[in-house]
Amino acid sequence: MNTTTLVTGARGKVGRGVVARLHAAGHAVRAASARPAELAVPDGVEAVELALDRPETFDAALRGVRRVFLYPQPAGIDAFVKAAEAAGVEHVVLLSSSSVLGPDAENDPLASHSLQVERALAGSGLTCTLLRPDAFTSNSLGWAYAIGRGLPIQLAHPDAHIAPIHPEDIADIAAEALTGSSLTGTSLTGTSLTGTAPLLTGPESLTFREQLAVLADALGREIPVERITRAEAEEQMGRHMPAPMVTSLLNLWAAADHGPATVHDTTQTLLGRPARTYRQWAGENTAAFTRG
Incomplete structure (x- = not known):
């Protein structure tokens, strides 16, 4: 039976990727957003309103749904979980975060949102898969303004190591976790993702300085890097975030x-195919760094 999958956060890069993969493979998909009018979905995909802090949007979004791809939003999560159980949802794949494994995650603003949602799901009767990605390659878009204007990238820790993961790899893994069968025709490693909590990274450890060198190579020009003090970084970053x-x-x-950062699960270990590299992401996104 072709059951319906609800994809929340369908305006996001990973959510859009999950919708596209499931739809292309012939699965019934319902794309959800608090602002459904802003969704761009393939023909045949239903777009619905869903806001976790507005329980009145739950029933229509969940009607006939057996699988859910869930973005981590703690506001209203307990009510949503109860509504999902009542609607007959069987499996939830959560886009969580590796930060939930860090020290004092409960009080860490990077981790607490995802951790609250993980705990709500753990207390439910739903079968869950918790995807815990580390840094995204797309985090580098935070440098786009400066690079596009030829300004130096100023960092307090230019030699910090991370293993950034391509958002398309997360979408591949999420789609596999939802369906339990390969959507790409490649053979799997034989490992079921149902009920697991894989820690996801890209295939290689790179410092910020090394990432910027890859971007410079893709753009065909130098990107100067300047080390600044922590106090200077706090002042700069504080203009844009709490x-x-x-x-x-x-x-x-x-x-x-x-x-070097530890390389954990990738599409290579989970899906049996090479993981996308940071260099690939850079080549796909040069336009974002060349705008005036």
Whole structure:
């Protein structure tokens, strides 16, 4: 029986990718967003309104749904979980975060959102898969403004190591977790993702400085890198995000200064095909770094 999969956060890069993969493979898909009019979905995909802090949107979104791809939003999550159970949902794949495994995750602004949702699901009767990606390759878009204007990239920890994962790899893994069968025709490793909590990374450890060198190569020009003090970084980052988030990020990068990041699960280990590299992502996104 072709059951319906609800994809929340369908305006996001990963959510859009999951919708596209499931639809292309012939699965019934319902794309959800708090602003459904802004969704761009393939023909044949239903777009619905869903806001976790508005329970009145739950029934229509969940009607006939057996699988859910869920973005981590703690507001209203307990009510949503109860509604999903009542609607007959059988499996939830959560886009969580590797930060939930960090120290004091409950009080860490990077981790607490995802952790609250994980706990709500753990207390339910739903079968769950918790995808815990580390940094996304697309985080580099935060440098686009400066690079596009030829300005130096100023970092307190330019040699912090991370293993960034391509969002399309996350979408591949999420679609596989939802369906339990390969959508790409490639053979799987034989490992079921149902009920697991894989820690996801890209296939290689790269410092920020090394990532910028890859971007420079893709753009065909140098990108100057300047080391700044933590206080200077706090001031700059504080213009765009809350102070607790700034502290959490800078602490994370300071701890990553001391050696290569560990490479965990990738599409290679989970799906039996090579993971997309940072260089591939850079080549796909050069336009974002050349705008005036």
